[in-house]
Amino acid sequence: MSQAASPEKSPSGLTVDEVAGFRRRILKWYSVHQRDLPWRRNDDPYSVWISEMLLQQTRVDQARPYYDRFMARFPTVQALAEASIDEVLKSWEGLGYYARARNAHRAAIRIVSEYGGRIPSDPIEIGGLPGIGPYTAAAILSIAYNKDHAAVDGNVIRVLSRLFRIEDLVSRTPVKRRLQWLADTLLVPGRAADFNQAMMELGATVCLPRNPVCEFCPVMRYCKAQALLSDPSILPKKAPRKERPHRDVLAGLVVNDDRILIVQRPMDGLLGGLWEFPGGNREGEESLVDGVVRSVLGTTGLAISIVQDLPQVSHAFTHFRITLHGFICHLTSDSLDAQTSDNYRWVPFDQLTKFAFSRAHSRLIDFLRSDKHTGLRDRFVSVSPQTP
Numbered sequence: 001m002s003q004a005a006s007p008e009k010s011p012s013g014l015t016v017d018e019v020a021g022f023r024r025r026i027l028k029w030y031s032v033h034q035r036d037l038p039w040r041r042n043d044d045p046y047s048v049w050i051s052e053m054l055l056q057q058t059r060v061d062q063a064r065p066y067y068d069r070f071m072a073r074f075p076t077v078q079a080l081a082e083a084s085i086d087e088v089l090k091s092w093e094g095l096g097y098y099a100r101a102r103n104a105h106r107a108a109i110r111i112v113s114e115y116g117g118r119i120p121s122d123p124i125e126i127g128g129l130p131g132i133g134p135y136t137a138a139a140i141l142s143i144a145y146n147k148d149h150a151a152v153d154g155n156v157i158r159v160l161s162r163l164f165r166i167e168d169l170v171s172r173t174p175v176k177r178r179l180q181w182l183a184d185t186l187l188v189p190g191r192a193a194d195f196n197q198a199m200m201e202l203g204a205t206v207c208l209p210r211n212p213v214c215e216f217c218p219v220m221r222y223c224k225a226q227a228l229l230s231d232p233s234i235l236p237k238k239a240p241r242k243e244r245p246h247r248d249v250l251a252g253l254v255v256n257d258d259r260i261l262i263v264q265r266p267m268d269g270l271l272g273g274l275w276e277f278p279g280g281n282r283e284g285e286e287s288l289v290d291g292v293v294r295s296v297l298g299t300t301g302l303a304i305s306i307v308q309d310l311p312q313v314s315h316a317f318t319h320f321r322i323t324l325h326g327f328i329c330h331l332t333s334d335s336l337d338a339q340t341s342d343n344y345r346w347v348p349f350d351q352l353t354k355f356a357f358s359r360a361h362s363r364l365i366d367f368l369r370s371d372k373h374t375g376l377r378d379r380f381v382s383v384s385p386q387t388p
C-alpha cells in the first residue's frame with residue numbers, strides 16, 4: 001500500500017507552503033503596522049546609512065532626534081566629508097559609541113574621494129568602508145538598493161531564535177551562521193527592503209525581549225518557541241553578563257580667570273576625539289585629592305590646588321563602570337606656556353558647549369552652571385546664552 005507523500009520541506013524545516021505563507025503574512029503585517037520613522041520616508045542610500053549607524057546599540061526613540069539634527073546639519077555625503085571631526089562628534093554628543101561617528105566621517109571622506117560621492121552598491125566595496133560590517137552592508141544594500149541580502153540585527157536574531165527554537169548561545173559563530181542562513185532562506189526575493197524591515201519591526205514592536213505579544217504576531221502559527229515553550233522570552237540564549245569592574249576617575253576643572261582647561265582624547269579608543277577635563281584614573285589607595293593633583297600634572301604639566309569638589313557622577317560603559325570625581329582647581333604655577341598642543345584649549349565658560357563632551361563630563365559642566373555647587377554660576381552664565 002502506498003503512503004501519502006509528506007509535504008515538501010524547505011531546508012529551514014518549514015514546508016514550501018509554510019515559507020510562502022510566512023512571507024505573505026509578514027509582508028502584509030508590515031504594510032499595515034510599520035511605524036512612521038523619518039528614515040523610512042525615502043530610500044536615499046545616505047539617509048539609510050546614517051540611520052543604520054545611529055541605530056546600532058541605540059533605541060529608535062533615542063536615535064530619532066539625533067537623526068533629524070544630523071541630517072539637517074550634514075544633508076549629504078559631501079557635507080559630512082567636508083565637516084570637521086569636532087562638528088561630527090558634537091552632533092553625536094550624548095549618544096555614546098562614538099566610534100560610529102568617527103567611522104561615519106572617515107567613510108564619508110572615502111566615499112567622496114573613491115566613489116565620487118555615491119555610496120557603493122557593491123557588497124565588497126561597501127563592506128570595505130569604515131564602520132560598515134555585514135549587518136549594516138546588508139541593510140543598506142537591501143533598503144537603499146533593494147538587493148537580496150538578509151540583514152540580521154539583534155531584533156532579527158530574537159525573532160529567528162524563537163521561530164526556530166534555537167537554544168544554543170546566539171553569540172557562537174556556528175549559531176550566527178545558522179541564523180544568517182535562516183534569514184537568507186526566508187528572504188523574499190525582490191522584496192528584501194520590506195522583508196528586512198518587517199523582521200526588524202516585528203522584533204522591535206511585537207517579539208519583545210521580555211514580554212513578546214504573541215497574540216498579535218502575524219507569524220505565530222510558524223513559531224516553535226510559542227508552541228513548545230511555556231515562556232518564549234527565555235530565547236535567545238546569551239552568555240551570562242559578567243560583573244562590570246568599577247574604577248574611580250578624577251577630573252580637574254582648572255579655572256584661570258574666565259577660562260577653563262579642556263583636553264581632547266586621542267582619536268582612537270574609548271570616547272576618542274571627545275573633549276574632557278584633564279585627569280585620569282585613581283591609582284591604588286591614593287586619596288582623591290592626591291590623585292587629581294597627580295593626574296592633572298601628569299597629563300598637562302600643570303601644578304594645581306583644589307578649590308572645591310563637585311558631586312560624583314556615576315556612569316556605566318559596556319565593559320566597566322566609573323565614578324567620576326570632579327574638582328574645581330586653580331593653578332599654582334605659571335606654566336601655561338607649556339600648553340601649546342592642539343589637544344589642549346583654554347576655553348571661556350560660555351564656549352564650553354561648542355565642544356563635544358562625554359555624558360559624564362557634561363554633568364560636570366551642568367554642575368559648573370549651577371549656583372548650588374560652585375558659586376561660579378554668575379561668571380558662567382553672564383556670558384552664556386544657553387542658560388535658562
Ligand code: SF4
Pocket residue numbers: 159162163206207208212213214217218219220223224225226232
Ligand atoms: S509567536 Fe511570539 S515568540 Fe514567536 S515570533 Fe511571534 S512574538 Fe515572537
